[in-house]
Amino acid sequence: MAGKQDSYEVIIIGGGLSGLAAAVYLGRGKKRVLLIEQSHSLGGRASTKQQDGFALNLGPHALYRSGPGIDILSEIGLEIRGNVPNTAGGFVVNNGVKHTLPAGFVSLLSTSLFGVSAKVETAKLLASLAKIDSSTINSLTVREWVDARLSNKPVRDLLLALFRLTSYANAPELMSAGAAVEQLQKALAKNVVYLDLGWQTLVDGLRDAAIKEGVEIRTAVKAESVEIGSTGEVTGVRLADNRLLTASAILMASSPGVAAALVKNTAVEEYARYAAPIEAACLDLALSRLPDPRASFALGIDQPYYFSVHSAAARLAPDGRALIHIAKYLAPDDAGSAQGVEHELESFADLIQPGWRKEIVIRRFLPRMVVSNAVPMANRGGLQGRPKPVVSEIPGLYLAGDWVGDEGQLADASLASAKKAAEAILSAPLRSSESRVGAASGSPQFQ
Ligand SMILES: Cc1cc2nc3c(=O)[nH]c(=O)nc-3n(C[C@H](O)[C@H](O)[C@H](O)COP(=O)(O)OP(=O)(O)OC[C@H]3O[C@@H](n4cnc5c(N)ncnc54)[C@H](O)[C@@H]3O)c2cc1C
Structure with a gap:
């Protein structure tokens, strides 16, 4: 009773x-x-593990500065401490080759990712994205919308990578184009913030x-x-x-x-x-030092990979040390073995930060995390x-x-x-x- x-x-x-x-x-x-x-x-899923002076979120966590969440947290009275990551000088990786991340017009001109016609199409896309009324394309899939809108395959692949980055979803055949565009618009408007001491x-x-x-x-x-x-x-x-x-x-x-x-x-x-849940495999690395301090961000184009040195923007590691989050955005039907995926993420880290293996303080592999419960x-x-x-x-x-x-x-x-x-x-x-x-x-x- x-x-x-x-x-x-x-x-x-x-x-x-x-x-x-x-x-x-x-x-x-x-x-x-x-x-x-x-x-x-x-x-x-917002827990943070504190160990040896590092703060490890469960995989990469970034708070959207133009989303409703940050306003709610402020209304409750929480002080949001942290910084916006700097993607200037970041990379995109296509077919195992690093290129400048074409995040703005200057980097677009200099990137070796694609040729002139793709650059022109990307420039038009970047200029028009903020003005798209996402509510009109809610019932189109990401794939349908991207294919209808863009003629260059490399530009389509770049946009799909940006959608993965902002929504974590690697499900273009399922996901609403309206939801994907709205989320990318939020990121382009005000970016995200990495939180000091983690989401805990x-x-x-x-x-x-x-x-x-x-x-x-x-x-x-x-x-x-x-x-x-x-x-x-x-x-x-x-x-x-x-x-x-x-x-x-x-x-x-x-x-x-x-x-x-x-x-x-x-x-x-x-x-x-x-x-259908949105899932990711995550490799969280705490290092005694960053082998290449300039390489702080990379995004896979032909492969759904993410790499970011979160400690470059937020207080997540002791001075001189580094905390990196690497992830693979898993497709709904991804049946790859955990061991195979772990190896893929290690190889991606080799490409961006060669020498990281000698600097390991903490290494944690999370083979299948539910990032969001539903695409x-x-x-x-x-x-x-x-x-x-x-x-x-x-x-x-x-x-x-x-x-x-x-x-x-x-x-x-x-x-x-x-x-x-x-x-x-x-x-x-x-x-x-x-x-x-x-x-x-x-x-x-x-x-
Ligand atoms: C790898 C990864 C990266 C992410 N990156 C980002 C990001 O960059 N930006 C962003 O905005 N979000 C991100 N997220 C998502 C974010 O962490 C989640 O959306 C958010 O933390 C979910 O909070 P929640 O309370 O809705 O659910 P949860 O955190 O899942 O909490 C649900 C709770 O319910 C408890 N529970 C379940 N069943 C029972 C029961 N029967 N009785 C009692 N308790 C129960 C569980 O133990 C759990 O603690 C990420 C998530 C992951 C995993």
Whole structure:
């Protein structure tokens, strides 16, 4: 039987960025809130490992300066410390050869990546990108749009590489062109910021803010199911140890798969069946020194590789040392062996920073990370096709995460959906069951 101490107005399942941000807003709205996280520590995919003076995010993490997330974090009161990476002097790599990254007009003129006609087409593309109304191409795939718009193959390949860089998705046949263009426009408008001491600073800042607002946080507590009352509304959360916690609102701030397993027979279950995650293999390297201090950024053109010295922009390594993130953007059908991919990433590092192997302090290979839970798909109309933060079929049930809502991608989507879900909970009319929260333990369902 659930005791009074196990009754809340809102229970949040998941202690990543989305669950924590929602917790702050709900705490500020004077709700009695419990956040549960199955791991021993908070942060989910935004966690940072601190070791030997290095701060290792889980793969490359960059916060978009023109996305909704940074505004939400500021509104909550977090100070964003870090710097914009400098890609001037960066490389693109095609067929194993390094060329100047044609990120602007000067580098475009000097790059050996392609000839005159491709340069002219790239110049036109760069000049027009900011003006494209991305909402008109939501239902086209990236491949359809790129093929129809660009005649030079090298320019098409460059644009696909820039889409991978900004959205992490290597799924041109699935991804909405509107979503890809919108994300690239954000990067071109204001770039990104690498955070001093890693993304854990966001996690810790959100946790502190939530606790200050009176939110109760319990780690190493796993939700097993969301309990639904006889009239179809949420009534509580059953934990893995079979205990029951009651609440009149439940926010699932986890993945589509977990959400679908927690509550059966909803549209979320259907969504979880077709959602394709965006995945990456990551090689994180902490080095005693950078063999070539000038080579801080590289992007694969014919191969979906990423290389960036994050410590060149942010405080992530002790003085004189370096922290590098290398990644392969995995295609949905990528069946390559983990060992093979690791070797590919090492070879890419050899090309950009020969001699790195002699400088290793920490080396971590993450073969398959879920960067985002769902590619915004063209056949679902892009971001518009993602589930809404309010689950309309079940009163009291809400969602947040990087696969929820029609705003932003990656962490931006997590934070934007978290804020929307919290606002919806705060403005929801009191349900008759709500007045019983705290006394719900008398209900037979909670025995
Ligand atoms: C390699 C990599 C690179 C990335 N780069 C960027 C980037 O450059 N820019 C950017 O904006 N974003 C980036 N991201 C994405 C960003 O990290 C995520 O979008 C964001 O951290 C997701 O937060 P979340 O709270 O929505 O989900 P998560 O972080 O996944 O949190 C969900 C939490 O729910 C918990 N949970 C699940 N099931 C249960 C249960 N049954 N009971 C209790 N708890 C449960 C999990 O343990 C987890 O802690 C990257 C991610 C990766 C992996």
